[in-house]
Amino acid sequence: MEIATTVAQMRDLRRDMRGSVGLVPTMGYLHEGHLSLVRRARADDDVVVVSIFVNPTQFGPQEDYKRYPRDLDRDLALLRQERADVVFMPPVEEMYPEGFSTYVEVSGVTEVLEGAHRPGHLRGVTTVVAKLFIIVQPHRAYFGRKDAQQLLVVRKMARDLNIDVDVVGLPTLREPDGLAMSSRNAYLSPGEREAALVLSRSLRLAEQLWGQGERDATVIRQRMNDLIAAEPLARVDYVSVADAESLRELDRIEGPALVSLAVRIGATRLIDNVTLGGPGDEPS
Numbered sequence: 676m677e678i679a680t681t682v683a684q685m686r687d688l689r690r691d692m693r694g695s696v697g698l699v700p701t702m703g704y705l706h707e708g709h710l711s712l713v714r715r716a717r718a719d720d721d722v723v724v725v726s727i728f729v730n731p732t733q734f735g736p737q738e739d740y741k742r743y744p745r746d747l748d749r750d751l752a753l754l755r756q757e758r759a760d761v762v763f764m765p766p767v768e769e770m771y772p773e774g775f776s777t778y779v780e781v782s783g784v785t786e787v788l789e790g791a792h793r794p795g796h797l798r799g800v801t802t803v804v805a806k807l808f809i810i811v812q813p814h815r816a817y818f819g820r821k822d823a824q825q826l827l828v829v830r831k832m833a834r835d836l837n838i839d840v841d842v843v844g845l846p847t848l849r850e851p852d853g854l855a856m857s858s859r860n861a862y863l864s865p866g867e868r869e870a871a872l873v874l875s876r877s878l879r880l881a882e883q884l885w886g887q888g889e890r891d892a893t894v895i896r897q898r899m900n901d902l903i904a905a906e907p908l909a910r911v912d913y914v915s916v917a918d919a920e921s922l923r924e925l926d927r928i929e930g931p932a933l934v935s936l937a938v939r940i941g942a943t944r945l946i947d948n949v950t951l952g953g954p955g956d957e958p959s
Contacts, residue, residue: 676754677761682770685763685810694721698813698840700804703727703764704744705753708848708856712817713757715845724811725754727764732771732778733799744861763811770806779805781828781835784922788824788935789946792912800825801832808838816840821847821855823933823948824922847947849875855947862943870908871940874947877902877914881934885951892916892925895934903938912937912944919953928952 679685689696697716701709716723727750734740747764754762778798784790785797808816818826830842848856853875854868863871877899884895899914917924919931931953937946 676751676759678751679761679763680765680769682765682810685761685765688761689810689812692722695814696720696722696724696811698807698811698816699723699725699759700807700816700818701725701727702729702743702858703750704746704858704861705750706848706856706858706860708819708821710753710757711848712819712845713754713759715843716815716817717758719843720815722761723757723759724761724763724813725759726807726811727762728770728803730770730799730803731767732802733796735793735795738793739859739862744858763807770803778802779832779836781832784824784831785828787917787922787924788913788915789937790824792937797825797828801828804829805832805836805838808833808840813840815843817843817845819847820844821857821947823935823950827920827922853879855945857945859943859945863940867908867941867943870906871938871943871945873903873906873909873940874936874938874945877936878934878947878949881916882949882951885928890928892928892932895928899934899936903936908940910939912939919950 677688679688697720699712699716713725729743731740779801780798781801790797820826826844833840833842852872854871880902881895881899884898889895895916896914903909903911914936917933919933925932932951933948934951935948937944
């Protein structure tokens with residue numbers, strides 16, 4: 676497994692690659708969800724590149740950039756086990772050198788949900804992903820559906836900018852009790868870890884209501900909010916029932932709908948989602 680820490684090193688390695696190239700962008704502190712993306716890339720592509728970069732431009736000034744969990748030695752050991760070919764792990768100054776002032780911004784679908792609650796976050800995501808696409812030149816790039824809005828935004832960016840990459844979305848992986856796998860789960864105390872199950876329970880409730888014929892999005896939102904409100908450690912940022920493509924909030928579900936939520940459990944902010952009436956992953 677090769678390790679590149681500069682853009683020049685990554686480009687040198689890319690020039691020698693033959694066949695299809697798969698990219699798995701990560702911020703490190705890898706869990707089974709990340710590794711499932713690496714395995715899919717290993718199955719689909721001749722060469723697998725994994726990036727590890729905690730991207731400062733997608734964190735707000737009061738967010739957890741400095742304390743975001745990091746364990747490079749463990750990450751590299753896991754990636755060797757999964758037979759990754761290249762790990763691209765640049766320092767911040769390599770991706771954002773002095774004088775950097777160019778950003779990639781997608782409008783419309785970025786102005787709601789995470790975009791509304793974390794100003795600048797999605798601009799940071801699209802900027803770093805565009806840079807990775809330019810540097811690595813992958814044929815395919817793999818993302819988890821837990822960050823459903825991010826997946827939608829990256830696909831739109833690639834399409835709008837004519838970037839020749841297939842953006843592959845894969846199901847959210849969950850712990851046996853239903854909690855979506857996330858690097859931020861490491862922040863949770865045992866009591867908070869138990870309280871965090873309210874996210875997947877509320878998504879299961881939405882699925883149950885939809886399966887019973889409920890199509891009033893306001894009713895589904897309210898029932899989810901009521902369930903979450905019963906958990907003392909939970910504070911809701913948003914509960915959304917939106918069109919799965921435009922992310923416009925729905926009054927009535929008449930096609931595929933993305934049910935998503937952001938909830939703070941103590942000091943930790945967690946997100947999760949499920950799609951009703953279309954492709955998506957099931958909370959378990």
